[in-house]
Amino acid sequence: MQAWLQSSLKKEVLIKFLSTPQNVALVAFSLFISWLWLILATTGHYQNISGVDPLAMINLLFPGFWVILIVFAVLCFFVLRQFGNQRLLHVLLLAQLSLMFYYTPFLLGGFSWSPDSLWHGGVASYMPKILADVNSTLIHLTQYSKSYPFSFLITYGVERIFGVNIFTYTLYIFPPICIGLISTLAYFFISRIFNPKVSFLSMLLALPALHYLEPHVSPFAMGTVLVLVSLILLTYKSTKAFIFNIFFIPVIVTTHPLSPIFLGIYFFASMIVSLLFRNTASPTSEKVGSFLRFAFLFSFLVIFWFFWTLSQAAPNYPAVEFSISKVLTLGFLSNLLNGVEWTFGGEKQFIYSQITDVGLTIYGIFLSIISVIFLSNFIQFLRKRSTSIDVEVPKQLALAFTAIVSAGMGFLLFLSSGERFLLGRGLLFFLLLGSACISTYLASSVKGVRIKTAFSFGFILLLVCTFPIISYSKEAYNTFTPSSNDGLSFMGGYVDFSQMNVSMGTDQQFASYVNISRGLELVDFSDINLSKTEIIVLRINYYFVISMRYSSSFTDNNYTRLQDNLTSNSFYMKVYSNPKFDVFMRAS
Numbered sequence: 001m002q003a004w005l006q007s008s009l010k011k012e013v014l015i016k017f018l019s020t021p022q023n024v025a026l027v028a029f030s031l032f033i034s035w036l037w038l039i040l041a042t043t044g045h046y047q048n049i050s051g052v053d054p055l056a057m058i059n060l061l062f063p064g065f066w067v068i069l070i071v072f073a074v075l076c077f078f079v080l081r082q083f084g085n086q087r088l089l090h091v092l093l094l095a096q097l098s099l100m101f102y103y104t105p106f107l108l109g110g111f112s113w114s115p116d117s118l119w120h121g122g123v124a125s126y127m128p129k130i131l132a133d134v135n136s137t138l139i140h141l142t143q144y145s146k147s148y149p150f151s152f153l154i155t156y157g158v159e160r161i162f163g164v165n166i167f168t169y170t171l172y173i174f175p176p177i178c179i180g181l182i183s184t185l186a187y188f189f190i191s192r193i194f195n196p197k198v199s200f201l202s203m204l205l206a207l208p209a210l211h212y213l214e215p216h217v218s219p220f221a222m223g224t225v226l227v228l229v230s231l232i233l234l235t236y237k238s239t240k241a242f243i244f245n246i247f248f249i250p251v252i253v254t255t256h257p258l259s260p261i262f263l264g265i266y267f268f269a270s271m272i273v274s275l276l277f278r279n280t281a282s283p284t285s286e287k288v289g290s291f292l293r294f295a296f297l298f299s300f301l302v303i304f305w306f307f308w309t310l311s312q313a314a315p316n317y318p319a320v321e322f323s324i325s326k327v328l329t330l331g332f333l334s335n336l337l338n339g340v341e342w343t344f345g346g347e348k349q350f351i352y353s354q355i356t357d358v359g360l361t362i363y364g365i366f367l368s369i370i371s372v373i374f375l376s377n378f379i380q381f382l383r384k385r386s387t388s389i390d391v392e393v394p395k396q397l398a399l400a401f402t403a404i405v406s407a408g409m410g411f412l413l414f415l416s417s418g419e420r421f422l423l424g425r426g427l428l429f430f431l432l433l434g435s436a437c438i439s440t441y442l443a444s445s446v447k448g449v450r451i452k453t454a455f456s457f458g459f460i461l462l463l464v465c466t467f468p469i470i471s472y473s474k475e476a477y478n479t480f481t482p483s484s485n486d487g488l489s490f491m492g493g494y495v496d497f498s499q500m501n502v503s504m505g506t507d508q509q510f511a512s513y514v515n516i517s518r519g520l521e522l523v524d525f526s527d528i529n530l531s532k533t534e535i536i537v538l539r540i541n542y543y544f545v546i547s548m549r550y551s552s553s554f555t556d557n558n559y560t561r562l563q564d565n566l567t568s569n570s571f572y573m574k575v576y577s578n579p580k581f582d583v584f585m586r587a588s
Helices: 002-017 021-049 055-059 063-082 088-104 104-109 115-124 125-131 140-147 150-162 168-194 196-209 217-234 239-252 259-276 291-316 318-330 330-343 351-384 393-417 422-443 449-474 482-494 508-512 538-549 558-568
Strands: 501-506 537-541 572-576 581-586
Touching: 002 318, 021 055, 021 063, 021 088, 021 104, 021 393, 055 063, 055 104, 055 449, 055 501, 055 558, 063 088, 063 196, 063 449, 063 538, 088 104, 088 168, 104 168, 115 125, 115 140, 115 150, 115 217, 115 508, 115 558, 125 196, 140 291, 140 508, 150 217, 168 196, 168 217, 168 449, 196 351, 196 422, 196 449, 217 239, 217 259, 239 259, 239 291, 259 291, 259 393, 291 318, 318 449, 351 422, 393 422, 422 449, 482 508, 482 537, 482 572, 482 581, 508 572, 537 538, 538 558
Parallel strands: 501 537
Antiparallel strands: 537 581, 572 581
């Protein structure tokens, strides 16, 4: 009895302490500092073993990282129940939670999280030459930036105006800013449509489910931020907001080829819903948005996207023309069976098939719930369109339609290009908008409150606990360690690339180490000819790419066979080596 009273007293004291937003923020900040200390204390050990353990980031973070995440998630759920309308507290917690999720690889790896980061920063340094190169004589590393220059120009401006080093900007400046912006803007957009409580719950569902969110320096990261700004502008009915959105569309189109597509899907969904509900008795029909307003924005987006893609992007970037031709000629259909097999084939797409299964299960749960809500709301519309319809139905229909079509578009992009990372482009908007759709149902107090509360809490804990496993399982080949920096620095300082060709996995990183305007001939790593390729670079990260993603074997794959051939080939000599980076040069 005494033990029970002591336990109850401690619980009462804790609840009383957490009765103010300031104290909750203090506890959250303490957990955030604990996370930061854990990561910084683990960084050196991680870098030492990351070359031999492909799941090093998961193994080294367990169990301390999980404890911090779970306690933080419980605190967030407590805030959801007790401080449902505290926007500032919500934003503070979401920003910290998202940094814990997405900034961990940057700090733990001690180097660029993605190869695109250093490619983007390196190419940005040459933007004046690239834009002035009328005949497109620069190498293929710069083709993308000439087709979609806006994000590169922003990076170039930051580098020149503030004198920021490429590596500092790539590792310490852009990622945390981008992470904070995405979580904050998404929260603000949903809160403008519904209310702060629904928005907070939406983000608690979405953030730990976004395993493919890559907040590194890249056109897609910038495009995602711009799309969220455009969505927020849509929630304002003023003429100024409408005009700002019109000017925003060309900026988004010139930033990234795919971000405008997902924005257009939302325009189209809102346009259709606005049209469906124009004659209903629902008092919220006006709040959904004007059909003409959405129709104009959608039309302008489509026209400008086609103009820019056909006249500017395709002539400079062959991948655009290839993907468009696959869609127009229905060539992507020939990849349909292979695409389905790749997506659901388990061990054929990733060496740890159990991790893949967990990820697919989570996406399946989201898709099932969103589909049920969509069908339920559509049936309600058909039955009650002449009477009164629930105030959330039009909004849920627009969000659910956008989420489902975005997921389908991501799969279509994958089929048309063969690039697996494009699946993540659709999943991003599928999960963000789909979570908002789900949250409107879970946050309602019409019926089944206890069941909804229990499901919400359990699902959030599931997502939080599985996020590190699903997301960080790919860090072995996405994170580039300081030893990679040492090897690339050697290449940039001692190798004359204007005289020799070179082959290296993720060769786009050369943009930050080599003068790419002086001539750089790159040989595709999957098409190496030992009689013609003069320099071959073997790096541990690309070994993990091949063994984990393509060959499903750590011992017998294209990388290990090439390594054996180079070691035994008398025509090649090793001119540089560290535990994670080897450079072989062909004797002249």
